[in-house]
Structures are given as structure tokens and as C-alpha cells.
Amino acid sequence: MIRIQSEALATEPVLATLESDAPAVGAVCSFTGLARDLGDQSGVQSLFLEHYPGMTEAAIQAVVDEAAQRWNIHRTEVVHRVGEIQAGERIVFVGVSSRHRQDAFEACQFIMDYLKTRAPFWKKEITADGHGEWVEQKTSDREAAQRWSESDGL
Amino acid sequence: MIRIQSEALATEPVLATLESDAPAVGAVCSFTGLARDLGDQSGVQSLFLEHYPGMTEAAIQAVVDEAAQRWNIHRTEVVHRVGEIQAGERIVFVGVSSRHRQDAFEACQFIMDYLKTRAPFWKKEITADGHGEWVEQKTSDREAAQRWSESDGL
Amino acid sequence: MAESSIAIRFFASLRERLGTGEERLPAEGIACVRDLREQLRQRSDEWAELLSDDWVLTAVNQTMAREETPVNPGDEVAFFPPVTGG
Amino acid sequence: MAESSIAIRFFASLRERLGTGEERLPAEGIACVRDLREQLRQRSDEWAELLSDDWVLTAVNQTMAREETPVNPGDEVAFFPPVTGG
Numbered sequence: 001m002i003r004i005q006s007e008a009l010a011t012e013p014v015l016a017t018l019e020s021d022a023p024a025v026g027a028v029c030s031f032t033g034l035a036r037d038l039g040d041q042s043g044v045q046s047l048f049l050e051h052y053p054g055m056t057e058a059a060i061q062a063v064v065d066e067a068a069q070r071w072n073i074h075r076t077e078v079v080h081r082v083g084e085i086q087a088g089e090r091i092v093f094v095g096v097s098s099r100h101r102q103d104a105f106e107a108c109q110f111i112m113d114y115l116k117t118r119a120p121f122w123k124k125e126i127t128a129d130g131h132g133e134w135v136e137q138k139t140s141d142r143e144a145a146q147r148w149s150e151s152d153g154l
Numbered sequence: 155m156i157r158i159q160s161e162a163l164a165t166e167p168v169l170a171t172l173e174s175d176a177p178a179v180g181a182v183c184s185f186t187g188l189a190r191d192l193g194d195q196s197g198v199q200s201l202f203l204e205h206y207p208g209m210t211e212a213a214i215q216a217v218v219d220e221a222a223q224r225w226n227i228h229r230t231e232v233v234h235r236v237g238e239i240q241a242g243e244r245i246v247f248v249g250v251s252s253r254h255r256q257d258a259f260e261a262c263q264f265i266m267d268y269l270k271t272r273a274p275f276w277k278k279e280i281t282a283d284g285h286g287e288w289v290e291q292k293t294s295d296r297e298a299a300q301r302w303s304e305s306d307g308l
Numbered sequence: 309m310a311e312s313s314i315a316i317r318f319f320a321s322l323r324e325r326l327g328t329g330e331e332r333l334p335a336e337g338i339a340c341v342r343d344l345r346e347q348l349r350q351r352s353d354e355w356a357e358l359l360s361d362d363w364v365l366t367a368v369n370q371t372m373a374r375e376e377t378p379v380n381p382g383d384e385v386a387f388f389p390p391v392t393g394g
Numbered sequence: 395m396a397e398s399s400i401a402i403r404f405f406a407s408l409r410e411r412l413g414t415g416e417e418r419l420p421a422e423g424i425a426c427v428r429d430l431r432e433q434l435r436q437r438s439d440e441w442a443e444l445l446s447d448d449w450v451l452t453a454v455n456q457t458m459a460r461e462e463t464p465v466n467p468g469d470e471v472a473f474f475p476p477v478t479g480g
Contacts, residue, residue, distance in 0.1 A: 012166055016188075023191035023241035030184050031259065033394055037177035042304060050320050052386060055370035080393065084381065087177035092394045101266060104252075105185065109259045114394060120367075121393025122320030134321040137363075137390035144256060177406075189479050203479065204406050206472060209456035234479065246480045266480060275479025276406030288407040291449075291476035 002060045002075075004051060004070035009090040014077045018097045025074045029104035030095035031112050037087045044125040048132065049082040049091065054122040056080075063114040067096075071103040080110065080121065096118070110148055114127040155230075156214045158205060163244040168231045172251045179228045183258035184249035185266050191241045198279040200206035202286065203236040203245065206274040210234075219267040221250075224264070225257040232265065234275065264302055271299040311382030314338060316348075316364055319388035335381035342375040343367050363390055378392055397468035402426060402434075405474035411444055421467035427452050430471055449476055461472040 001017075011032060018028045035047050064076045077095045086092055094111050098104040123135040155171075165186060170181045218230045238287050239245055250300050252258040266302045277289040311334040323329045332370070338344045349356040358364070366373045367386045379385055400417040408414045424430045431452070435442040444450070452459045453472045467469055 011169065015165065015169075015381075019186065019188060019244075020245075022188035026188045026190035028186045028188070029262075030186075031255070032173065032182040032184075033255070034173060034176035034180045034182070036253070037181035037390065051317055051393070052367075052370070052388070055367055055386070058370055059372075067204070072205065089176075090173075096351070097188075101185070101334050102263075103267075106262045108183075111257075112255060112259075116394045117391065118372075119393050120388060120391050122389065123322075135322075135392045138257075143391045205479070206405055206453070206456070206474070208405075209453060209472070212456055213458075270480045272458075273479050274405065274474060274477050276475065278406075279479040288410075288475070289478045291478050301461065 002057055002064065003052070004056055004080050004082055004129055006081065009081050009093055011090065011093050014079060014093055018075055018077055018095045021074055021097055025097045025099055027101045027104040028095060028097045029097065029101075029108040030093065031124070032090055033112075034087050035087050035089050035091055045087055045113045045128045046126045047085045047087075047091070048050045048126060049080075049085060049123040050122045050124070052082075052083045056120050058113060059086040059119045063111055063140070064120055066114070067107040067110050069096070071107040072100060073098045073103055073107045076111065078115070080115075081117075081153055082121070113148060115146040116141040119139050156211055156218065156232045158207070158210055158234050158236055158252050160235065163233050163235050163247055165244065168233060168247060168249055170192050172229055172231055172249045175228055175251055179251045179253055181253065181258040182249060182251045183255075183262040184247065186244055186248040187266075189239050189243050190243055197281045197290065199241055199282045201241075201245070201278045202229070202278040202280060203234075203239060204276045204278070204297070205236045206236075214238050214269060215272045217265055217272060217280045220268070221261040221264050224240055224259040226254060227252045227261045229256055230261070234269075234273075236275070253296045267295070267298040267302060268293040309320065313381065314344065314379060316344070317384065317386040319386065321389050322364065323360060326355065338379050340375065340379055341368065341373050341377045341385065344379055345375075347385075354390055359371040364388070365390060382388075399421075399464065400465060401470040402429065402430070403470065403472040407471065407475050408444060408473055412441065417439055421465075422452065424465050426461065427459050427463045427466055427471065428455065431461075431473075445473065450474070451476060
């Protein structure tokens, strides 16, 4: 399930869904990204996340579909917040359940890496004085995603 | 924090601890392992987990310390159940917080892989008729742990 | 009656700097993304600069596109900076 | 008075098959893990078989050990199968 929402991101119900397939499935890997207080500029108090309704969901679905082709995974849950987000709040949750630990880990990491470079979200950092600055894409995020296309022919 | 317990494993408070360092830290990766209904034999209804009190905690701490040397991680939480565990219940939780996504993912996966081969826990599968069978160590778990010593000279 | 215009959308810093989020343009003379981009760049030095930037990405009908991707009447074409979600 | 015995522990399938979880042995004549293991193997064909198995692991004072690891009076030596947690 893929959800884009402006409300606070609650992870408990999503984790419960991922675990609900046990005992048939025994491995759940999840990642939570939280708004940090420092990014390209210091003194960041909140973020503003813009997205492209429709395309964003489709782009994430394409990443999830690709993960499902590469790994033996059972269920995937992606929740991404948009709008204004205070420092310390959750921005993104990606969770994957699988029969196998390694599949859960790798698929979860793959989805996060590709989401960072393929899903249309744009982040603006807002300081205490109200000044906003759009965040530049990180080289490390591009490299993290490229890693998966250079790896073995899975 | 490392905990070995016979009570049910609640993940919410542990995840809350991992996220409590935000906004200084923005990435949390976690893994939950649940008792599956099939292992080396079918019809498994519950597991019995034995450990070596004292050594088990020390062995996990050594794995966590090694992870902290290899990656830039902030906080690690490991909870492992022992005693009787019903199919579908959580057996193990490993969570890592970090400033960086990749460090959180890799350290979490490393700790799970090494915990599987280095921490003294032994699993017995019990079928509906009460028959118990000790689980044999999996080649895949040995290989997963070996991977980390063969990789680049980090 | 067939649709005869193209819907154009701008996002994030591009939207802010161009001062517009969406508009419609006649489809006439536009066969691919490059044609549309060149037409938009005629508007001013600022448009020329912003839409020539290597970092601007394009989507046609909400799918990532290239310079040569065809554009037809009724299509939605979006321009935006590299993404920074998650 | 100095401790003059060694604490021995067995876990999991080894504990069940040997029928004992812990005991104490005089430290005399035991300098390393190999000495202790060989002494225990004298007890019966079953002990000889179970404690010669390649898969049996050993810890001295709760740290993984090898055949040559020294064993001193007062030490705790544990024998157990490969681990299967998590």
C-alpha cells in the first residue's frame, strides 16, 4: 500500500499490517526517515514537502514493482508525508515483509534509494525566521540508487 | 540497549526510543523476526528458545560494538525473546538510528547476520503433538555473516 | 471535439522562480518535449535560463520523459528540478 | 583457599543428549580445552561421540574458545551446538 498524506505519520498500524502475515512470513524490515534539524543550511525548524499528485504515487508503485521482481517479498508499505513537517517528525516510512531476512533488508533499502531519486517530492527547509530554501539533490542519493543498477544481473 | 526476555516483545517503546534522538538523528532502520509456522519440519506450533545467560548478552554487545566501529551509528536496540514462543510472535528486534540512511541499513543487517551466528541461542521447534526438534544452523546464515568479513577493508 | 491544447505544470523551485504552477498552450507546432521547451524559452531571458538548465527534469503524462519524447494534444507535460524526497 | 575445580556447562541438544546441564570437575591435569574435552570423552561411547563432533562449540568464561584455549581452576567451560537464534 502506498499513501501520500499531510497528516502525522503513525508507524504502529503500518507495522501491524506488515506483521499480520505471520506466521506465514517471518521477516519485517522497515525504515523511518525523520526531519532533521540540519540540512543544507543550519537552524532549520521545519520542512515543506511538495509533490506531484498522481505521478508521485505511480513512481513509487513502479519502484515497489521493480523490488518485487528482484526479491522474494510479501508485502510493502510506503507512507510519505507532504506539506509542512516540523523538525523531529517522521517524513517517510518504508516497510517490507518477506519469508527471508535478506530479501526484506535489500528490498527495503532499494525502495528507499530509488524513492529518493525517482519519486517527485521536493523539500524546502524553513528556518526560524521564516526563510525557505529548496534542498539540492545529494550526490550520495544518486550514487546510492546507481549502486543497484551496477550490481549483479539480478 | 540489549535485552533478553521471556515476556512478549513490544516494539513500539523500542522504536520510540530510537526516534527520540530526532531531530539530531534522522534515519531509523529496524528488523523484526517472527516465529514462522514452518522450519526444518512442518506443523510447527511453537518454538522454545534456550540461551546462555551472561554470555548471550556479552556476545550481542560485541556485535553491536563492532557495528559501531564500522558505521556511523547513533543508537542500537536489540531485544531477543527466550523460552516458549508461539508461531506468529516476535522473536527478535534489532533497530539502529543514524544520521545517515545507509549506515542505519547496513549496521542493522550486520547485527542481525552476526547475531544469527555468534550469539548463543538455540531454537527448538515444537509440533502440535508436542514433539520437539532442535533446529540445525543454516548454511545461508553462515554465509550471510561471512559476507561482512570478505567485503571491503572497512 | 478533440483536445487541442497541452497542459503544462511546473513544480517546486521552478514553479516559484517562474511565478506559475500551471498553464495551457496550443499544441500547434509541438511534436516533442524539445519543441515545447524551446517555445517556452522564447518568453524571456529568465525562462530561457531556467528551462535550459541541465538539472530540469520533464514528465509527459506523469511518466519521466526525454527531449525526444512525443507530445500530443491533450497531454500533460511537467517540468521540475531533481527530486529531494524521503 | 583457591578454587580448584572447573565449572562445566552443556546447552541445547547437547544438554539433552548428555542428560546433564552443568557439573564441576577437578582442575587437575587440565591445561586447555582439548584436555578437558578428552577427559569427558572417556566417560562412554556416547560422550566420546557427542564431544568429538566437529559442530560442538566451546566457550571459556563465556567467550568463544578453541582447542588450545587455556583452562584454569575456577574457569567456566561451556560446550554447545552451533547457534540458531534470531
